[in-house]
Amino acid sequence: AGNFAVTTTSGPGLSLKSEAMGLATITELPLVIVDVQRGGPSTGLPTKTEQSDLVQALYGRNGECPMIVIAASTPSNCFDYAFLAGKLALEHMTPVVLLTDGYIANGSEPWRIPSMKDFPAINPPIVPEGTKGYMPYARDEKRLARSWAFPGKKGLEHRVGGLEKDFIKGTVSHDPMNHQRMTDIRAEKVQRVQEFIPEQEVIGDKEGDLLVIGWGGTYGHLLTAVQEVRKNGKSVSLCHFNYINPLPKNVNEILGRYKKILVCELNMGQFANYLRTNFQEYNYLQFNKVQGLPFTVVELVDKFNKVLEGK
Structure with missing residues (x-):
């Protein structure tokens, strides 16, 4: 309990993981799913490349279930984007899908092994033991991320699960306006990631x-x-x-x-x-x-x- 979860799969496995991805979204816990895309549907072309899981990565869950989606573009920057996926998941308390594909997975290129001191720090919002007045779904204003109390921490006990949460306390709530508010905040939390990623670049003429x-x-x-x-x-x-x-x-x-x-x-x-x-x-x-x-x-x-x- 309290460990960071990462899993790898391809298109059919991503379908099977959709329920767990929805659970991670509503509980607002960090999770990274790496999808190495191949030809589909079903088993399809299991050793051939394709980019046909994009819509599934964006929308393939029940309910309003927004997630961060990023994609690697070379064999070497798979490392960089895997690191970034972990950083985004941990700091924003949300699942992240990292898309690669069969062409990248079967490719290779020279890669200088990096020094981890050159990478930015990862600062998850972990609640220290002994914190008074802990509310599981109280959020920081910048990221809208909730704080993270590991199971077993004395005085920080709280309920998690697939049922909708109260906006602050995290207890089960079927209140209509609370559900609207939580739906809005989960979407806004993902959208605010724009402030933590670089602007898009263009190679060539700027117009x-x-x-x-x-x-x-x-x-x-x-x-x-x-x-x-x-x-x-x-x-x-x-x-x-x-x-x-x-x-x-x-x-x-x-x-x-x-x-x-x-x-x-x-x-x-x-x-x-x-x-x-x-x-x-x-x-x-x-x-x-x-x-x-x-x-x-x-x-x-x-x-x-x-x-x-x-x-």
Whole structure:
């Protein structure tokens, strides 16, 4: 009891874990789930890559159940984003999904083993034993995270479980307005993570004709293809996402600076639809591939040129 929980899985296992993810959300306890995405549905293509678990990671639980979702983009930065997932889960007292995929999992690259002294401290809101007047769901104003009292600490006994909690005391509550308030606060808590993640970056021109958007493990192919097209003097830039829920707070500003937006992903358009939900004022073109294979630079360059030419 009181240990930090981390588990790894792929798409079918993520489905099986949905009930536990909902429990971690309503109890507001830290948990990290690493999903190495593969071709689906069901057993599907168990050794092939895909990015088709995004919607499941965002919404695949009963009730209003928001969670932090981030994605690694290279074999080496899996370490960095795993560390970050743990830091976010512990400091914000909420479950986090870290998405990777089969291409990253089977890939490799040189990686300098880091020194942990170079990483930021992790400061979970643990309640010291002997604290007087402890209320399990009282929150800090900055993160809206509740404090964490480990089981067995004398004087800090409290109830946890899957039933809705009183806003402060944490006792079972079926009060309609309390449920509304707790639903709102759980959503706002995830949204406030925007203040603790970096702003989204763009590789290439800060405004122009075409913005290529990707996320997760497609980074290497998209970057190489964008660089190839830019060598020919064409206005194309790359906006590659690692922070998915919440999105960085400057995304809307970025999207408004380009004439065309092309979302490339190894599914049928899940991130494109997510962007449409959040930023409805823009038109999103799509390039999708669901073959158990990564993009190739050749097909990406061809697609970029056709979009720039209006084909």
